[in-house]
Amino acid sequence: MEVRAEKPEDVEAIRQINMAAFGREDEANLVDQLRGVSSTLSFVAVESGHVVGHVFFSPVAIAGKCPDNLLVLGLAPVAVLPGYQRQGIGALLIQQSLEECSRLGCKAVVVLGHPEYYPRFGFISAKEKRLKCEYPIPNEAFMVLELEPDALENCVGTVKYRSEFDQLE
Numbered sequence: 001m002e003v004r005a006e007k008p009e010d011v012e013a014i015r016q017i018n019m020a021a022f023g024r025e026d027e028a029n030l031v032d033q034l035r036g037v038s039s040t041l042s043f044v045a046v047e048s049g050h051v052v053g054h055v056f057f058s059p060v061a062i063a064g065k066c067p068d069n070l071l072v073l074g075l076a077p078v079a080v081l082p083g084y085q086r087q088g089i090g091a092l093l094i095q096q097s098l099e100e101c102s103r104l105g106c107k108a109v110v111v112l113g114h115p116e117y118y119p120r121f122g123f124i125s126a127k128e129k130r131l132k133c134e135y136p137i138p139n140e141a142f143m144v145l146e147l148e149p150d151a152l153e154n155c156v157g158t159v160k161y162r163s164e165f166d167q168l169e
């Protein structure tokens with residue numbers, strides 16, 4: 001399996017993966033809206049020539065205190081085609097895309113998701129890094145990964161996703 005940056009010809013496959021994995025259009029629409037926005041990153045997992053997984057990253061702001069030039073990305077959404085789930089594709093996609101984010105200058109990544117899944121990639125509770133989520137969610141569901149040691153040392157506050165996320169339930 002290969003993980004690579006999204007190409008223009010992947011757009012429809014990415015839509016289909018998100019709709020199939022989430023069982024609705026919202027995440028696919030969100031990706032279509034955010035694609036091309038500055039500092040967003042999009043990666044696909046390719047198995048035998050077929051795009052079977054997708055992960056998207058978009059910049060978040062920290063309302064509070066944080067150096068302006070510190071690039072922090074939010075990982076969302078991530079999706080693997082239902083027939084290909086639980087084979088390690090999601091893990092490889094997330095792991096390799098995080099390495100690429102780091103290589104491209106991102107210092108930390110936040111994720112809103114299942115607390116049993118993301119710690120395997122090094123994510124810890126965002127609360128431990130003095131960050132909270134703007135949405136009313138359980139603390140443990142909001143996690144952060146520093147891609148550089150102590151990258152968030154001078155940050156404290158509320159993490160704000162781009163306004164396009166407000167339409168997701």
Ligand SMILES: CC(C)(COP(=O)(O)OP(=O)(O)OC[C@H]1O[C@@H](n2cnc3c(N)ncnc32)[C@H](O)[C@@H]1OP(=O)(O)O)[C@@H](O)C(=O)NCCC(=O)NCCS
Nearest residue numbers: 021022077078079080084085086087088089090091114117
């Ligand atoms: C989440 C997702 C991307 C993982 O992809 P995957 O290829 O199945 O992941 P992997 O095979 O690497 O890992 C499977 C692990 O993820 C866990 N997992 C998968 N979906 C999960 C979920 N919704 N809740 C909790 N754990 C989940 C499984 O328990 C499994 O853990 P295990 O290895 O301890 O058994 C995929 O299941 C998916 O597309 N789900 C629907 C969309 C979604 O909920 N995305 C995440 C929110 S943005």
